[in-house]
Amino acid sequence: MNDAANPGTVAPNGLPMNEQPAWRRDFPIDWPQDHFVARRDFTRFLVLTSLPFALVQVAVGVLNWMRRDRRKPTSKPIAALADIPIGGATTFCYPEKHDPCLLLRPDENTLMAYSQKCTHLGCAVTPNVDKNCLYCPCHKGFFAADTGRPVSGPARRPLPRILLENRDGVVHAVGVEVNAT
Amino acid sequence: MNRSLTREQTTTILQGILCLVLFVVLLQVWLLTATMNAWMGGDDSVLWPAAAASAVCAFLNFGLLRYLNRLAV
Numbered sequence A: 001m002n003d004a005a006n007p008g009t010v011a012p013n014g015l016p017m018n019e020q021p022a023w024r025r026d027f028p029i030d031w032p033q034d035h036f037v038a039r040r041d042f043t044r045f046l047v048l049t050s051l052p053f054a055l056v057q058v059a060v061g062v063l064n065w066m067r068r069d070r071r072k073p074t075s076k077p078i079a080a081l082a083d084i085p086i087g088g089a090t091t092f093c094y095p096e097k098h099d100p101c102l103l104l105r106p107d108e109n110t111l112m113a114y115s116q117k118c119t120h121l122g123c124a125v126t127p128n129v130d131k132n133c134l135y136c137p138c139h140k141g142f143f144a145a146d147t148g149r150p151v152s153g154p155a156r157r158p159l160p161r162i163l164l165e166n167r168d169g170v171v172h173a174v175g176v177e178v179n180a181t
Numbered sequence B: 001m002n003r004s005l006t007r008e009q010t011t012t013i014l015q016g017i018l019c020l021v022l023f024v025v026l027l028q029v030w031l032l033t034a035t036m037n038a039w040m041g042g043d044d045s046v047l048w049p050a051a052a053a054s055a056v057c058a059f060l061n062f063g064l065l066r067y068l069n070r071l072a073v
Helices: A022-026 A031-068 B007-040 B047-070
Strands: A076-080 A088-093 A100-107 A110-115 A126-128 A133-136 A141-144 A150-152 A161-167 A170-177
Touching: A031 B007, A031 B047, A076 A088, A100 A161, A110 A170, B007 B047
Parallel strands: none
Antiparallel strands: A076 A170, A088 A100, A100 A110, A110 A161, A126 A133, A133 A141, A141 A150, A161 A170
């Protein structure tokens, strides 16, 4: 298949080079060689994409490690227990001022608090204590008020729960419990 | 390296390496997606095992590329 004048060169039709048209003799392309080089270069490109994937994974780990200290929330008073209506809800911000949260009081002895950001796209959820649920109006998502778990709609993760403590009649937020499942 | 290999043989080896590399890169894509999903949901226990697995995949790919570069063209 190889031509004497062009060793290693193979035309697409497999004929020797002296039987090829003039244009092909002027510009001989070795197609098997071309395929080899193209696939080798594509393999190199894939290997080069492999490294950024590993670097991003490590970067996420480092970012998580750097944020770990910032995630230790402090205790913060929310409201006096007497000011929270039974069967009602109130809003507060915790742990930072840009983290809106909801405090629910379905009955006299029960207090529950969740982050107000929907775990789908971050819209503010609104409480519906009568129906024991939290509602996200953006995409009609519902969360169970007693657990924070999504019960319908596009959200797949539960709302982060705010840990509460009652200290001498004043409700304090003392932590955030993020549950992935 | 292997001058006894014909071009057809090296092309076959190349295609095998290409399939392996493609599979490993797809595995890394899946690892990154699953890791981000877990991390955004508050589960950070999988971050470092996934990073280690992805690094192993990258080393495997570079090993395959090194072998590929040694193949006679």
